[in-house]
Amino acid sequence: xxxxxxxxxxxxxxxxxxxxxxxxxxxxxxxxxxxxxxxxxxxxxxxxxxxxxxxxxxxxxxxxxxxxxxxxxxxxxxxxxxxxxxxxxxxxxxxxxxxxxxxxxxxxxxxxxxxxxxxxxxxxxxxxxxxxxxxxxxxxxxxxxxxxxxxxxxxxxxxxxxxxxxxxxxxxxxxxxxxxxxxxxxxxxxxxxxxxxxxxxxxxxxxxxxxxxxxxxxxxxxxxxxxxxxxxxxxxxxxxxxxxxxxxxxxxxxxxxxxxxxxxxxxxxxxxxxxxxxxxxxxxxxxxxxxxxxxxxxxxxxxxxxxxxxxxxxxxxx
Amino acid sequence: xxxxxxxxxxxxxxxxxxxxxxxxxxxxxxxxxxxxxxxxxxxxxxxxxxxxxxxxxxxxxxxxxxxxxxxxxxxxxxxxxxxxxxxxxxxxxxxxxxxxxxxxxxxxxxxxxxxxxxxxxxxxxxxxxxxxxxxxxxxxxxxxxxxxxxxxxxxxxxxxxxxxxxxxxxxxxxxxxxxxxxxxxxxxxxxxxxxxxxxxxxxxxxxxxxxxxxxxxxxxxxxxxxxxxxxxxxxxxxxxxxxxxxxxxxxxxx
Ligand SMILES: Cc1cc2nc3c(=O)[nH]c(=O)nc-3n(C[C@H](O)[C@H](O)[C@H](O)COP(=O)(O)OP(=O)(O)OC[C@H]3O[C@@H](n4cnc5c(N)ncnc54)[C@H](O)[C@@H]3O)c2cc1C
Numbered sequence: 151x152x153x154x155x156x157x158x159x160x161x162x163x164x165x166x167x168x169x170x171x172x173x174x175x176x177x178x179x180x181x182x183x184x185x186x187x188x189x190x191x192x193x194x195x196x197x198x199x200x201x202x203x204x205x206x207x208x209x210x211x212x213x214x215x216x217x218x219x220x221x222x223x224x225x226x227x228x229x230x231x232x233x234x235x236x237x238x239x240x241x242x243x244x245x246x247x248x249x250x251x252x253x254x255x256x257x258x259x260x261x262x263x264x265x266x267x268x269x270x271x272x273x274x275x276x277x278x279x280x281x282x283x284x285x286x287x288x289x290x291x292x293x294x295x296x297x298x299x300x301x302x303x304x305x306x307x308x309x310x311x312x313x314x315x316x317x318x319x320x321x322x323x324x325x326x327x328x329x330x331x332x333x334x335x336x337x338x339x340x341x342x343x344x345x346x347x348x349x350x351x352x353x354x355x356x357x358x359x360x361x362x363x364x365x366x367x368x369x370x371x372x373x374x375x376x377x378x379x380x381x382x383x384x385x386x387x388x389x390x391x392x393x394x395x396x397x398x399x400x401x402x403x404x405x406x407x408x409x410x411x412x413x414x415x416x417x418x419x420x421x422x423x424x425x426x427x428x429x430x431x432x433x434x435x436x437x438x439x440x441x442x443x444x445x446x447x448x449x450x451x452x453x454x455x456x457x458x459x460x461x462x463x464x465x466x467x468x
Numbered sequence: 469x470x471x472x473x474x475x476x477x478x479x480x481x482x483x484x485x486x487x488x489x490x491x492x493x494x495x496x497x498x499x500x501x502x503x504x505x506x507x508x509x510x511x512x513x514x515x516x517x518x519x520x521x522x523x524x525x526x527x528x529x530x531x532x533x534x535x536x537x538x539x540x541x542x543x544x545x546x547x548x549x550x551x552x553x554x555x556x557x558x559x560x561x562x563x564x565x566x567x568x569x570x571x572x573x574x575x576x577x578x579x580x581x582x583x584x585x586x587x588x589x590x591x592x593x594x595x596x597x598x599x600x601x602x603x604x605x606x607x608x609x610x611x612x613x614x615x616x617x618x619x620x621x622x623x624x625x626x627x628x629x630x631x632x633x634x635x636x637x638x639x640x641x642x643x644x645x646x647x648x649x650x651x652x653x654x655x656x657x658x659x660x661x662x663x664x665x666x667x668x669x670x671x672x673x674x675x676x677x678x679x680x681x682x683x684x685x686x687x688x689x690x691x692x693x694x695x696x697x698x699x700x701x702x703x704x705x706x707x708x709x710x711x712x713x714x715x716x717x718x719x720x721x722x
Contacts, residue, residue: 329608427720
């Protein structure tokens with residue numbers, strides 16, 4: 151037995167992984183198998199997205215964490231000996247992948263952003279970012295299965311094909327796990343997705359008070375754009391939701407225009423704006439690294455510069 | 469009173485890495501640092517000790533040159549450090565790091581709680597914590613933003629996509645922490661002085677029970693290039709006008 155295996159938390163992610171998974175399966179001349187969590191009715195959809203086999207994981211008890219599935223998955227993998235195991239790089243997915251890899255005594259490429267199959271040597275080469283995004287690390291796994299976590303959104307979902315056939319198999323229910331979930335607290339507010347925004351104005355640590363975010367918002371509004379932030383603003387100050395945090399541990403944006411206000415431009419942040427068309431920086435430190443990554447920079451105090459910019463933008467657009 | 473192990477890594481400070489002319493990484497002027505989120509791990513261990521008593525050991529695996537890292541870690545509150553060191557531990561991949569840590573922890577150290585940063589700032593693979601827990605066969609709660617000790621269990625607020633998962637696990641257990649969990653202290657002169665008097669247990673490769681071969685091979689490491697105009701303006705009115713004109717010319721003002 152062999153195959154390309156897929157584990158994701160929802161159907162969208164599964165469809166994305168089936169896109170690259172089916173591609174690899176055809177190159178490796180093998181099949182694809184996808185895990186499905188809980189009593190879903192999406193097995194047929196998954197088959198249409200390209201899965202040859204569905205392994206259904208019975209629903210968890212309300213207080214069981216997702217990692218309760220680890221022993222079930224390990225047992226299956228030890229019997230079936232997959233070639234490749236792709237897991238959606240969600241928070242829980244990353245955790246589960248690392249623990250599966252430890253149990254299966256194999257290598258794992260974390261946050262894989264590209265896979266190429268070297269046919270001559272019969273190896274999969276996988277790309278990921280290292281050093282905060284300053285480098286691209288290409289890795290190859292020397293053990294079986296070859297494992298990778300792939301961030302959601304890296305691949306487009308596989309197209310649905312009608313009339314595909316596949317098998318569906320129900321796996322054992324997981325045993326009680328040592329950890330229990332006491333409470334699940336959903337996020338209070340829905341945050342606008344800025345990954346596709348045309349203009350993004352980013353608030354950095356140079357913003358002194360939470361109230362001053364209104365200045366950032368005002369510039370964004372004048373430009374017809376959205377507001378984003380650096381990690382210290384979302385994670386340390388908690389002034390903005392983490393969905394707006396741009397960079398390695400947050401989101402990547404690809405606007406026509408990005409303006410960083412009081413953003414130093416550490417590589418972990420810059421990694422998230424690499425695909426922006428025009429990058430601008432406003433910073434009072436002329437040596438701030440963001441100037442080196444920007445097309446246009448203004449050296450100055452943002453509290454002086456931003457009001458002037460708002461005026462000028464309004465005038466230019468009038 | 470919990471015995472706590474805080475794991476840390478002494479890493480290349482990525483801010484000093486330059487792109488070489490042919491796409492290679494220029495490491496000539498690099499400096500090292502205590503990996504960012506491991507500072508949060510050590511701080512959390514120190515904080516728990518202040519509240520509940522117990523001991524804190526700072527544990528690391530690396531090359532013998534990493535002794536500066538030990539001092540840095542010890543200046544942040546731990547009672548002692550344990551240094552697993554060998555010249556061949558230069559570029560360990562996550563499975564090796566986790567296996568070596570597990571070997572030493574499992575055979576030589578007493579613990580109730582292990583705290584790791586969510587990921588190291590160099591590779592940021594976020595594997596070592598979960599792999600270590602799995603190898604030791606203890607519960608793992610990763611990406612924790614708030615941690616409490618409740619008798620002989622831990623209660624952790626874990627940050628996931630949809631919000632917070634409050635999870636409990638019996639000790640011994642392992643957690644990985646995200647930077648929101650605390651504000652790491654900035655060690656003062658006194659902390660640095662006391663740090664140099666603290667005990668360091670050194671463990672060599674010969675003390676390990678296996679060789680731990682890599683499972684992942686780095687094929688190449690290349691600089692992620694970013695070519696930009698780098699035009700600078702001042703805050704003078706004429707420059708602001710020129711800046712806006714430049715944006716208009718780029719066609720990004722609509
Ligand atoms: C593993 C890892 C992952 C990370 N992931 C991310 C990520 O996804 N996203 C992210 O953003 N960061 C991330 N970081 C953190 C990153 O390294 C930086 O610490 C962070 O981006 C810095 O944010 P900042 O620029 O807002 O703050 P700072 O670095 O503090 O910069 C503030 C800047 O504001 C300027 N300034 C101050 N006052 C003014 C003023 N009045 N006018 C103009 N300029 C002013 C200063 O000169 C300075 O350059 C990560 C770090 C690690 C280790």
